[in-house]
Amino acid sequence: MYLQQIAFDAGLLRRYDRPGPRYTSYPTAPQFTAAFGEVQLRNAVQASNEEPIPRRLSLYVHVPFCFSPCFYCGCNRIITRDKARGDAYLARLHREIAMLAPLFDRDREVIQLHFGGGTPNFLSPAQLGDLVDALRRQFHFADSTDRDISIELDPRFCDPEWMAALARIGFNRASLGVQDFDPVVQEAVNRIQTIDETRAVVDAARAAGLRSINIDLIYGLPKQTLDGFAHTLDIVTGIRPDRLAVYSYAHMPQLFKAQKQIQESDLLDGEAKLALLQLAIEKLTAAGYLYIGMDHFALPDDDLAQAQARGGLHRNFMGYTTHANSDLIGLGVSAISHIGNTFSQNPRDLPAWEVAVDNGRLPAFRGMQLSEDDELRADLIQSLMCQGEIPVTALERRYGIHFDAYFADCLQRLQPLVEDRLVEIRHDRITATSRGRLLLRNIAMCFDRYLDPPPDTARPRFSRAI
Numbered sequence: 001m002y003l004q005q006i007a008f009d010a011g012l013l014r015r016y017d018r019p020g021p022r023y024t025s026y027p028t029a030p031q032f033t034a035a036f037g038e039v040q041l042r043n044a045v046q047a048s049n050e051e052p053i054p055r056r057l058s059l060y061v062h063v064p065f066c067f068s069p070c071f072y073c074g075c076n077r078i079i080t081r082d083k084a085r086g087d088a089y090l091a092r093l094h095r096e097i098a099m100l101a102p103l104f105d106r107d108r109e110v111i112q113l114h115f116g117g118g119t120p121n122f123l124s125p126a127q128l129g130d131l132v133d134a135l136r137r138q139f140h141f142a143d144s145t146d147r148d149i150s151i152e153l154d155p156r157f158c159d160p161e162w163m164a165a166l167a168r169i170g171f172n173r174a175s176l177g178v179q180d181f182d183p184v185v186q187e188a189v190n191r192i193q194t195i196d197e198t199r200a201v202v203d204a205a206r207a208a209g210l211r212s213i214n215i216d217l218i219y220g221l222p223k224q225t226l227d228g229f230a231h232t233l234d235i236v237t238g239i240r241p242d243r244l245a246v247y248s249y250a251h252m253p254q255l256f257k258a259q260k261q262i263q264e265s266d267l268l269d270g271e272a273k274l275a276l277l278q279l280a281i282e283k284l285t286a287a288g289y290l291y292i293g294m295d296h297f298a299l300p301d302d303d304l305a306q307a308q309a310r311g312g313l314h315r316n317f318m319g320y321t322t323h324a325n326s327d328l329i330g331l332g333v334s335a336i337s338h339i340g341n342t343f344s345q346n347p348r349d350l351p352a353w354e355v356a357v358d359n360g361r362l363p364a365f366r367g368m369q370l371s372e373d374d375e376l377r378a379d380l381i382q383s384l385m386c387q388g389e390i391p392v393t394a395l396e397r398r399y400g401i402h403f404d405a406y407f408a409d410c411l412q413r414l415q416p417l418v419e420d421r422l423v424e425i426r427h428d429r430i431t432a433t434s435r436g437r438l439l440l441r442n443i444a445m446c447f448d449r450y451l452d453p454p455p456d457t458a459r460p461r462f463s464r465a466i
Contacts, residue, residue: 006291007434008278012420014270017466020441021448022294023385024317025343026378027368029336031450032345036367044342044369045103048327051340054105055327056142058112059135060318061093062332064350065122067157070191071261072179072221072249076334076348077118086123089332089350092357094134096331099362101138104329109142110135112323115151121158125165132169146303146322148173150212153201156193160204167208174205175214175245181235182228185221188266195235202239212302215241219276220249222266229276230283237287243304244289244297245319246280248273250463277438277466293385293440296320313386320386341370373449376401381444388437390430390447413446438466 021028048055065085066077078085113135115128123131132149141147150173151166166174178198179191186192202213215236219229236244251267253259268276281291289297290305296319298304307313307322314324317336328338333353336345344367347353356363370378376399384390392403404411414430417423422436423443432443445451 005285005434006281006437008281008438009435010271010274010278012422012435013274013277013438013466016422016439016442017270017464018442019462019464020445020451021462023381023441023444024315024319025336025338026381026444026448027343027370027374027450029343029345032343032366032368034366036342036344036369037364038362040342040367040369041337041339041344041362041364042103044339044344048340049103049105049108054108055325056109056111056323057104057139058316058318058321058323058326058328059110059114059139060328060330060335061113061115061120061131062117062330062335063089063115063120063122064118064333065089066117066119066154067122068190069258069261070179071189071258072218073258074250074252074256075118078350083122086127090123090127090131092354093131093332095357096363097134097138099357099360100329100331101135104139106140108140108327109144110139111142111144111146111326112148112321113141113150114148114318116318117152119154119157120151121153121162125162125169128166129169148321148323150174152177155198155201156191158201160200160207163201163204163208163210167205167210172210173212173214174210175216175243176201176241177216178232178236179216179218180221180224180229181232182224184223185228188222188262190261199239202241212243213241214243214245215239217244217246217280218249219246219280220251220268220273222262222268224268224272224276226272226275226279230279233280233283237283237289240287240299242299242302244284245295246277246284246297247295248277248464248466252463274466291437292320293388293437294320308386311387315382315385337364337367341375343367343370372399377447377449380447384432384444385440388432388440391428392426392430393428407447410447414443417443417446 064076064078066079067081069079149170151171152175155176181195205213284297290300292298292304292308303322304320312324314321316328330337333350334346334348344364346363347365353363380390396403421433422439424431424433
């Protein structure tokens, strides 16, 4: 079944709008430590190869370069117009692939490949084609129709001819950054992008045979207005992408230097920002989109909606995906891998990643091996974020626990959310209500044991829930 519709309660959302993890993983990245490095990663791969039923593989490639800075951005990126930097980066990526790929058994199929950034189309179609060919040689790609090869694109730096070239390489999904079409907002965030160039890329992608298009929007950007964002939403629903992500702008200039270019006086107050979110939900649901969870919407016939309907939706560092039960291999600077019951991350700064690769080392600089408790809570949070419910009876059987006793302190923290009718507790499951669907992060936080650090430990800084 699909999850319930959303009930929008501005007062409730204001009260619960507090910082918290986005739960693209559990434990979250601030828990990774330098005690997990190359040796531990190699051991994790070997252990995963020896599982009775080897998992399939998902590949993520990070391309950090951007031609110009978008002031809202919190991604790991490097601003440059020097295309030669792409050549040097690719040379090292090929070396990293050559070191890592042979560790995985050849019978393990790659079911997903995703290019993120930065701006992956900083690289030319020829460069992307060479890289995909190298990955195909080193890994065993599945031939199944549900295989995904996807890429994030900045429409300002590719033209319709690009899409035919990407389709020939094998790409079948694309995600386009838009954020807002209002020229005033675009100027405030240093991203001037026309409607026509965006629509032309989408039309070309469809003509080339790509089966899914996603468009990203952001609410809470400087100088946004209800009228301006309504116009953007009308344009986007007219383009009718298969999926939409509508992210909350997280203003954290202490972490992301580019955000210091944004005038604080241009930012919206809480009431205005909530009004934009409500507008987006109303317009997108009226246009036939289903709310998947955590900012994401999809048409009913899209694979994400279908996966959620059958209970097969998954969430990881690439966001929502239909490919559960696969090991994630991250390649490139800052990329994160999830192999078996481990996480590992490459260096976040380019020079450190380059040094590791040049010295013939797998560039894992931190990570962690999950305990049994971590795996249980990760399973619980994964189900909550994807299906909107915690399968109490199933978790008891799977992990040999008595749920109420094991999570007694968590259920105590959950009680105020029950009283606010964000969740309903039954004997076999805990379910997010229509009022709680926008607050899945807050529900998950009740079960996160790492959010109670010792007094002398600095609390990690997270974006706000809304």
